[in-house]
Amino acid sequence: xxxxxxxxxxxxxxxxxxxxxxxxxxxxxxxxxxxxxxxxxxxxxxxxxxxxxxxxxxxxxxxxxxxxxxxxxxxxxxxxxxxxxxxxxxxxxxxxxxxxxxxxxxxxxxxxxxxxxxxxxxxxxxxxxxxxxxxxxxxxxxxxxxxxxxxxxxxxxxxxxxxxxxxxxxxxxxxxxxxxxxxxxxxxxxxxxxxxxxxxxxxxxxxxxxxxxxxxxxxxxxxxxxxxxxxxxxxxxxxxxxxxxxxxxxxxxxxxxxxxxxxxxxxxxxxxxxxxxxxxxxxxxxxxxxxxxxxxxxxxxxxxxxxxxxxxxxxxxxxxxxxxxxxxxxxxxxxxxxxxxxxxxxxxxxxxxxxxxxxxxxxxxxxxxxxxxxxxxxxxxxxxxxxxxxxxxxxxxxxxxxxxxxxxxxxxxxxxxxxxxxxxxxxxxxxxxxxxxxxxxxxxxxxxxxxxxxxxxxxxxxxxxxxxxxxxxxxxxxxxxxxxxxxxxxxxxxxxxxxxxxxxxxxxxxxxxxxxxxxxxxxxxxxx
Amino acid sequence: xxxxxxxxxxxxxxxxxxxxxxxxxxxxxxxxxxxxxxxxxxxxxxxxxxxxxxxxxxxxxxxxxxxxxxxxxxxxxxxxxxxxxxxxxxxxxxxxxxxxxxxxxx
Amino acid sequence: xxxxxxxxxxxxxxxxxxxxxxxxxxxxxxxxxxxxxxxxxxxxxxxxxxxxxxxxxxxxxxxxxxxxxxxxxxxxxxxxxxxxxxxxxxxxxxxxxxxxxxxxxxxxxxxxxxxxxxxxxxxxxxxxxxxxxxxxxxxxxxxxxxxxxxxxxxxxxxxxxxxxxxxxxxxxxxxxxxxxxxxxxxxxxxxxxxxxxxxxxxxxxxxxxxxx
Numbered sequence: 001x002x003x004x005x006x007x008x009x010x011x012x013x014x015x016x017x018x019x020x021x022x023x024x025x026x027x028x029x030x031x032x033x034x035x036x037x038x039x040x041x042x043x044x045x046x047x048x049x050x051x052x053x054x055x056x057x058x059x060x061x062x063x064x065x066x067x068x069x070x071x072x073x074x075x076x077x078x079x080x081x082x083x084x085x086x087x088x089x090x091x092x093x094x095x096x097x098x099x100x101x102x103x104x105x106x107x108x109x110x111x112x113x114x115x116x117x118x119x120x121x122x123x124x125x126x127x128x129x130x131x132x133x134x135x136x137x138x139x140x141x142x143x144x145x146x147x148x149x150x151x152x153x154x155x156x157x158x159x160x161x162x163x164x165x166x167x168x169x170x171x172x173x174x175x176x177x178x179x180x181x182x183x184x185x186x187x188x189x190x191x192x193x194x195x196x197x198x199x200x201x202x203x204x205x206x207x208x209x210x211x212x213x214x215x216x217x218x219x220x221x222x223x224x225x226x227x228x229x230x231x232x233x234x235x236x237x238x239x240x241x242x243x244x245x246x247x248x249x250x251x252x253x254x255x256x257x258x259x260x261x262x263x264x265x266x267x268x269x270x271x272x273x274x275x276x277x278x279x280x281x282x283x284x285x286x287x288x289x290x291x292x293x294x295x296x297x298x299x300x301x302x303x304x305x306x307x308x309x310x311x312x313x314x315x316x317x318x319x320x321x322x323x324x325x326x327x328x329x330x331x332x333x334x335x336x337x338x339x340x341x342x343x344x345x346x347x348x349x350x351x352x353x354x355x356x357x358x359x360x361x362x363x364x365x366x367x368x369x370x371x372x373x374x375x376x377x378x379x380x381x382x383x384x385x386x387x388x389x390x391x392x393x394x395x396x397x398x399x400x401x402x403x404x405x406x407x408x409x410x411x412x413x414x415x416x417x418x419x420x421x422x423x424x425x426x427x428x429x430x431x432x433x434x435x436x437x438x439x440x441x442x443x444x445x446x447x448x449x450x451x452x453x454x455x456x457x458x459x460x461x462x463x464x465x466x467x468x469x470x471x472x473x474x475x476x477x478x479x480x481x482x483x484x485x486x487x488x489x490x491x492x493x494x495x496x497x498x499x500x501x502x503x504x505x506x507x508x509x510x511x512x513x514x515x516x517x518x519x520x521x522x523x524x525x526x527x528x
Numbered sequence: 529x530x531x532x533x534x535x536x537x538x539x540x541x542x543x544x545x546x547x548x549x550x551x552x553x554x555x556x557x558x559x560x561x562x563x564x565x566x567x568x569x570x571x572x573x574x575x576x577x578x579x580x581x582x583x584x585x586x587x588x589x590x591x592x593x594x595x596x597x598x599x600x601x602x603x604x605x606x607x608x609x610x611x612x613x614x615x616x617x618x619x620x621x622x623x624x625x626x627x628x629x630x631x632x633x634x
Numbered sequence: 635x636x637x638x639x640x641x642x643x644x645x646x647x648x649x650x651x652x653x654x655x656x657x658x659x660x661x662x663x664x665x666x667x668x669x670x671x672x673x674x675x676x677x678x679x680x681x682x683x684x685x686x687x688x689x690x691x692x693x694x695x696x697x698x699x700x701x702x703x704x705x706x707x708x709x710x711x712x713x714x715x716x717x718x719x720x721x722x723x724x725x726x727x728x729x730x731x732x733x734x735x736x737x738x739x740x741x742x743x744x745x746x747x748x749x750x751x752x753x754x755x756x757x758x759x760x761x762x763x764x765x766x767x768x769x770x771x772x773x774x775x776x777x778x779x780x781x782x783x784x785x786x787x788x789x790x791x792x793x794x795x796x797x798x799x800x801x802x803x804x805x806x807x808x809x810x811x812x813x814x815x816x817x818x819x820x821x822x823x824x825x826x827x828x829x830x831x832x833x834x835x836x837x838x839x840x841x842x843x844x845x846x
Contacts, residue, residue, distance in 0.1 A: 175592055199599075203599070233615070235614065236611060236615075239607075239610070239611040240607075240611075290603055291606070294614075301618075302618075303613070303614045303615075303617040303618040303619070304617070305613060305617035306614040309610065310610075
């Protein structure tokens with residue numbers, strides 16, 4: 001190898017902390033999001049422990065409320081939203097475009113430090129009392145709660161800013177830094193997914209920032225703008241909050257879909273069934289995702305007119321997801337399939353995402369949602385997508401790009417085993433919750449009637465299995481970091497552009513700017 | 529970048545903005561009924577376009593920036609309209625049926 | 635302070651690409667700033683339809699004179715900052731400096747007028763949120779109008795201050811004749827941020843001051 005890999009090109013902690021190399025920034029984000037995943041998971045297990053028995057198990061109600069609030073905040077804002085974009089988007093996007101880095105490398109580093117500051121502030125808020133309003137911060141409870149809503153809310157505000165900066169960077173990079181010959185329709189589908197995600201990050205997050213600022217200032221200084229005693233309307237807070245938080249779920253799933261597109265094409269050694277279908281449906285999701293926020297407010301006191309409008313608009317999003325699912329399955333059909341760990345995660349994703357997505361269409365139907373809203377049915381629905389979809393794709397990406405990022409290969413057998421554990425743990429945790437919700441168990445409740453206990457115990461058991469599965473998955477990769485066999489440039493024999501670089505890549509990715517003369521999935525051309 | 533703006537263009541734009549501001553003020557003193565707010569906002573929109581297109585050089589900068597700006601503006605309209613529509617279409621004091629499914633128990 | 639580099643940064647092909655990226659990035663950033671204020675306009679719109687009469691009454695207590703004066707101050711500051719960019723492109727560094735200073739002075743004037751206005755409100759007992767004690771208009775709608783007024787103009791004023799910071803940085807470079815026809819992306823971006831501040835006020839002024 002003529003030049004050194006990015007991992008060793010500059011030495012010392014300081015070189016990492018002041019790096020502007022997108023690959024190193026991606027690695028630093030990886031450490032951050034894995035810590036967040038672990039912490040959010042701990043809170044999940046703590047609250048599932050409490051739910052083992054109908055009454056008090058080991059903590060009081062206020063503590064329980066804090067646990068589910070912090071679980072939600074940590075998982076969403078510290079893990080899910082940054083995860084795939086800030087780790088794999090950072091690492092792969094410039095290389096996939098044939099660029100040496102993102103458009104604004106110093107801003108990229110800034111994004112990481114803003115993220116870190118947000119984490120510190122939020123965790124600091126946790127230590128001085130946390131929040132018990134749920135991650136949704138609904139007024140007027142959030143503005144009058146005796147907990148530390150203002151610092152926690154401010155921490156999330158800061159985390160949001162990191163998300164905006166990352167999205168802005170990626171948008172400009174895609175527009176201005178594609179290599180020669182790379183037209184929009186030759187970009188890898190992962191790039192399309194990240195691009196669509198970035199649009200949402202830039203345009204939706206400021207509305208969250210405003211909502212949280214209003215809550216934090218209200219909590220601290222009594223602004224009262226959503227306080228009924230002052231003539232305020234709490235539902236208006238929900239409009240502002242969900243205007244961001246619904247598109248936010250597409251921030252969380254679009255990058256996952258991008259990963260899936262890369263994995264399925266590589267391991268079927270085939271062009272996607274319809275490249276344009278997948279590419280344009282990503283943009284479609286980004287836009288239509290902005291039109292649907294009121295479906296979180298069907299029973300909040302919103303007018304029937306708005307309920308109708310949002311109910312109809314919410315149905316349209318399913319169309320784009322369906323286009324993708326058909327495409328992915330059609331890509332596998334008649335492909336040369338290699339059964340590897342990433343592909344196993346793909347199958348898990350397919351099943352869980354479709355299941356979760358269909359229940360999404362179900363709850364978008366307002367006449368049904370009046371029964372399911374604020375029950376465990378909704379919790380199961382979004383965990384199927386968030387965990388069954390996004391976390392599964394994140395783990396797929398960890399395995400798929402592991403050889404590229406670190407130059408080593410992990411153990412396939414252990415990888416397949418831990419993937420199966422994760423899937424089983426997930427299923428036993430969340431499938432019972434559909435049943436519980438349908439039976440009427442409300443969400444965010446500290447205690448419940450006896451008849452719900454059996455399913456709750458099953459769910460808690462599943463949660464511990466899931467936790468163990470994730471730990472073993474990460475453990476397998478950590479072991480491979482030190483002891484895995486060296487991986488070649490392109491161990492999966494993929495046609496993706498990122499596999500043109502060394503494993504791991506050199507500091508500047510390419511010796512000379514590449515000229516692109518083919519599409520990223522032109523398997524019919526044979527390998528060059 | 530397209531041809532650069534001349535100093536006189538900036539001056540004329542400023543003048544247009546001042547005239548429009550005066551117009552907004554004058555119109556606000558009249559009683560135009562239901563048209564009052566739409567007219568004021570329309571003038572504000574025109575002023576805004578002058579600032580964005582000329583002062584901020586969006587006319588010079590290219591289609592991508594214009595599209596991006598248009599999308600942002602569309603989403604702003606979306607947020608304002610649907611949240612206002614909610615408030616405006618709520619029914620006050622819904623009649624409660626005397627008996628049947630919705631009647632209070634006991 | 636170092637002059638902007640004559641060579642593009644390492645990861646860019648050339649200065650043209652770098653400039654194009656910088657402008658696109660600033661438009662994306664301004665888009666998100668607009669969305670930040672959008673929520674407040676949504677609250678204004680929703681609450682106005684809820685409390686039409688109260689909003690009207692409350693707006694009668696706003697100082698049309700101060701609000702309108704500030705409108706002209708900002709419109710003119712947009713002109714002066716645009717002319718400073720023109721001057722840079724026309725290789726007239728002293729005019730560039732002059733126009734930037736004029737812009738900063740107008741910005742300061744805006745803040746003076748604004749804080750004077752706040753002072754008048756405070757004297758009458760008009761404060762945001764739970765500190766409001768304006769006996770003449772105790773009703774909910776008026777209370778909400780003024781709370782919204784303080785939050786919207788307060789957030790706007792924060793952006794004016796931030797904009798002054800940005801323009802000060804631009805001025806420091808201008809004083810060293812760094813802005814030239816070849817390198818003026820920085821002053822352009824600074825100007826764009828300043829125009830946003832004007833743009834937001836263009837919508838705030840009729841809605842809060844002109845008693846519609």
